[in-house]
Amino acid sequence: MKIFKGGMLAIYALLIIIPIVSIFFTTFKSSKEMYDNILGLPSSFTFDNYIELFASKTMSTYFMNSVIVTIFSVTFTLFFASLIAYALTRMSNWFGNSIFALFTLGMMVPAQVNMSPLYDLVYSLGLTNTRIGLIVVNTAVTLPVAVFILTGFMKSLPRSLFEASMMDGASNWAIYRRIAIPLSLPSLAATSIFLFVMHWNDLFYPLLFITENKYKTLPLALLEFQGEYITNYPMLFTGVIIASAPMVIAYVFLQRYFIAGMTAGSVKG
Template sequence: MFIRKSAVLIYAVLILVPLLMVVLTSMKTLEQTFDNPLGIPVDGLIIDNFINIFQEQTMAGYFVNSSVVTLSSVSLTLFFAAMIAFGITRLNNWKGNVLFALFTVGMMVPPQVNMVPLYSLVLDLGLTNSLLGLILVNIASTLPVGVFILTGFMKTLPKELFEASTIDGAGNWRIFSKVVIPLSLPSLSATAIFLFVMHWNDLLFPLLFITDNAYKTLPLALLDFQGQYSTNYPMLFTGVLIASIPMVIMYIFLQRYFVAGMTSGTVKG
């Protein structure tokens, strides 16, 4: 018991100390950061950096871009992944197993491997420097993850539910929308949190496809605070804190579904 508590305490310190440093640095000036990087702000806690980052750095526009890309990508990925998972579950034969295996293989290919052909494809479609291009690429890259998680859950649903619904005259779409989706809310919520974090923090695809400032997302915009010879750490950490707020809020509202959703497909019902 003592060892377990000690391990938890050490883990908490490793998480809280860097977080505290980020918060304190975001409330300092650049001079204060270099003069006393580990200390508290000399003039007390200030919020000038949070005001300046929106007034001088057009951070509001980057925030909107990230919100549009992330919410669209998560919503559409969940929709398509749920339908595919339902189809795999309904097939329940070798065809479903092959389809599931294809999506599982898709999880094994890292996005970095496909950067050159993916950029060529997006360029040929005329979707570079557009939020639509980012959304489509995000859906394609994370759809296998959504299918994998949701299929594991839907396979635990009793087959008697589908049979009873079919006897009552319900078609596949009605079974999907009225039976499967309500029962899958915990798994959908857990998947939504997982996808939200992936898309919101994504830097690779915006860095690859976006060069116009008007379409930058938050992670890409934060690179502006890093120069070749110096980095504006107070403004950078302020941006990091602002970028973290949506993830914290989403987890707070969906946390009761998270553990249940992530473990629901690990055992047979």
């Protein structure tokens, strides 16, 4: 049985690794060489695709747009979600449960259902073709997920700690800032990684709200390498590798916080 499980895991790992390795080696090929030998190794490892991509001023603009939108979206979402989660944990009555249920229902609504009314709202506010518009939409859309995760963790914190702080004269803001947030750092780190991946890879909302090149994000810009009759796959895969690098780096450095955040609150002391 152990051999069977090991074999199945090995097959699963190969199914994931082989496409990634193939994409990585394709970034060192020219378009002609890629079509001549799709799965083979490149004849010579050339960095022309990377140099051309980084030398492009438009691509650097797209990259910075993704960085700005992602950082501010994650920051605002975590800030508002942590405030809401703290408030919900302090309201252990039907009203607090009802508010939490509304946020939970917000997770069940597909993005495509809100596409038309959301576009009308953003357009009426004059936020189309702006980074601010993307940040506001991203924050609003991912807020229910962040509230759901953080509320589940904060409910595991001992209420006696909050009550003792209140008896010592601490305000709600002081308890939130000095007790709730420091104790919730593992969960905040895990949620931030989750939100970072969602915002960084988001294509739907930039495709819906952005038409000007100077405001395009990286996932939207990668569509430029896909033509009507032919696609420049080496350049497209090079862009995919570059777009994936920040997520890999973030996970490597925050892995222990991510694991701690996913397991925090699962067992009560």
